[in-house]
Amino acid sequence: MRTAPGRPSLHLTLPATSQAPLSVRPALREWLAELGMPREQSYDTVLAVNEAVSNVVDHAYRDASPPGEVTVSALSGTPRNGRGRVRVTISDSGRWRQAAPDPGNRGHGLKVIKSCTDTAEIESTDSGTQVSLISKTF
Numbered sequence: 001m002r003t004a005p006g007r008p009s010l011h012l013t014l015p016a017t018s019q020a021p022l023s024v025r026p027a028l029r030e031w032l033a034e035l036g037m038p039r040e041q042s043y044d045t046v047l048a049v050n051e052a053v054s055n056v057v058d059h060a061y062r063d064a065s066p067p068g069e070v071t072v073s074a075l076s077g078t079p080r081n082g083r084g085r086v087r088v089t090i091s092d093s094g095r096w097r098q099a100a101p102d103p104g105n106r107g108h109g110l111k112v113i114k115s116c117t118d119t120a121e122i123e124s125t126d127s128g129t130q131v132s133l134i135s136k137t138f
Contacts, residue, residue: 060094096124
């Protein structure tokens with residue numbers, strides 16, 4: 001994916017608290033609208049990013065005081081077919097925690113993320129986790 005000339009990027013760094021998803025959603029929604037992403041499609045992208053940010057809040061810094069940070073970086077681009085596409089990276093410096101054997105009603109976030117995007121990749125190391133999402137073309 002080539003970066004689209006003249007299109008803005010979005011970069012947010014927030015404390016990984018319950019307020020983080022609430023802050024990311026409107027900023028991302030507005031940025032996607034400026035790019036011309038159709039509203040119905042932007043819902044999928046916002047939902048996927050919300051799930052990834054919520055996972056950071058719930059899992060990356062469990063029992064940390066104060067909590068660490070979550071960073072959301074988004075770039076717009078054009079794939080070879082000339083249509084729009086967005087890459088969003090959500091990163092933290094926390095530790096990946098395996099899901100509980102019986103998560104109850106929880107544990108569906110990664111499935112939601114993957115169903116709302118063309119590509120979702122997770123890279124976890126000792127220094128943090130990075131989730132890279134590529135939206136469906138628009």
